[in-house]
Amino acid sequence: MGGPFLELVDVGKSYGTVTALRGVGLAVRAAEVTCVLGDNGAGKSTLINIISGRHAHDTGQYSVDGEQVRFSSPREALDRGIATVYQDLAVVPLMPVWRNFFLGSEPVTGVWPFRRLDVATMRETTVAELKKMGITLPDVDQPIGSLSGGQRQCVAIARAVYFGARVLVLDEPTAALGVKQSGVVLSYIAAARDAGLGVVFVTHNPRQAFLAGDHFVVLHHGEVELDVSREGLSLDDLAHHMAGGSELDALERELERGRDPAGLTGTSGEGQAGMRRIPGAPE
Numbered sequence: 001m002g003g004p005f006l007e008l009v010d011v012g013k014s015y016g017t018v019t020a021l022r023g024v025g026l027a028v029r030a031a032e033v034t035c036v037l038g039d040n041g042a043g044k045s046t047l048i049n050i051i052s053g054r055h056a057h058d059t060g061q062y063s064v065d066g067e068q069v070r071f072s073s074p075r076e077a078l079d080r081g082i083a084t085v086y087q088d089l090a091v092v093p094l095m096p097v098w099r100n101f102f103l104g105s106e107p108v109t110g111v112w113p114f115r116r117l118d119v120a121t122m123r124e125t126t127v128a129e130l131k132k133m134g135i136t137l138p139d140v141d142q143p144i145g146s147l148s149g150g151q152r153q154c155v156a157i158a159r160a161v162y163f164g165a166r167v168l169v170l171d172e173p174t175a176a177l178g179v180k181q182s183g184v185v186l187s188y189i190a191a192a193r194d195a196g197l198g199v200v201f202v203t204h205n206p207r208q209a210f211l212a213g214d215h216f217v218v219l220h221h222g223e224v225e226l227d228v229s230r231e232g233l234s235l236d237d238l239a240h241h242m243a244g245g246s247e248l249d250a251l252e253r254e255l256e257r258g259r260d261p262a263g264l265t266g267t268s269g270e271g272q273a274g275m276r277r278i279p280g281a282p283e
């Protein structure tokens with residue numbers, strides 16, 4: 001097996017006095033879904049912004065195919081095969097699905113001065129590419145704004161695959177979706193992986209991560225709290241780390257002590273001693 005497509009080693013990033021990331025490592029491999037989890041403010045967006053070329057890292061190394069890079073725009077990252085699909089998809093709602101599929105990279109036909117958009121190719125390619133990913137839409141002529149959020153995410157994934165992405169970065173693709181639509185998006189994440197892409201799936205949701213992921217990185221206060229592959233990991237472990245891991249353990253002990261100041265709980269039958277009586281309740 002070759003090395004990772006993309007690798008971050010000991011990466012740090014600060015915004016003024018705020019340290020958003022510190023000593024972060026991440027490896028993205030072909031045909032693998034790497035889930036990046038973390039609570040609000042954990043540093044997920046900062047990490048995506050670095051991978052996608054929106055922001056440069058301050059410290060550490062970022063390499064693609066073993067070569068160190070420092071992107072100054074998302075275009076540069078895209079040229080290296082790193083496509084990022086943001087939650088707020090950049091689409092033109094009133095334009096048809098096929099037009100949005102090719103937005104910014106439209107094929108043309110004819111010779112100047114009779115050059116025009118190659119509508120037939122765009123339509124046919126869109127239908128074929130969606131079909132390849134197993135996406136069925138009733139009509140690619142419908143405005144993309146009339147699709148559900150999940151369907152739009154799926155079109156964006158198929159588009160990135162078609163335009164040659166090798167790494168697909170998905171920023172909370174299911175955050176605004178219901179259960180059923182989230183399931184559909186998860187199945188296309190799996191389809192992208194099966195097509196050989198390395199997928200970075202950023203999410204708040206450990207259950208969804210566990211369904212789709214092969215490797216898991218949990219960020220906490222800008223540092224890596226957990227970095228493991230699927231083997232030997234349970235959903236409970238993942239949820240525990242996601243909720244703060246050791247900090248959560250400390251909080252649990254603290255609350256336990258508050259409930260039982262004399263330390264009377266812990267032996268059978270004595271747990272009631274620390275219970276608070278509700279005012280007005282019968283003795």
Ligand SMILES: Nc1ncnc2c1ncn2[C@@H]1O[C@H](COP(=O)(O)OP(=O)(O)OP(=O)(O)O)[C@@H](O)[C@H]1O
Pocket residue numbers: 015016018019020038039040041042043044045046047
């Ligand atoms: N442009 C910025 N300027 C100043 N501070 C920032 C900026 N972007 C992020 N931060 C800070 O960096 C830290 C990490 O933020 P980040 O947005 O990366 O976290 P996140 O895990 O994506 O959170 P969320 O899930 O809420 O989007 C936070 O403390 C945040 O306030």
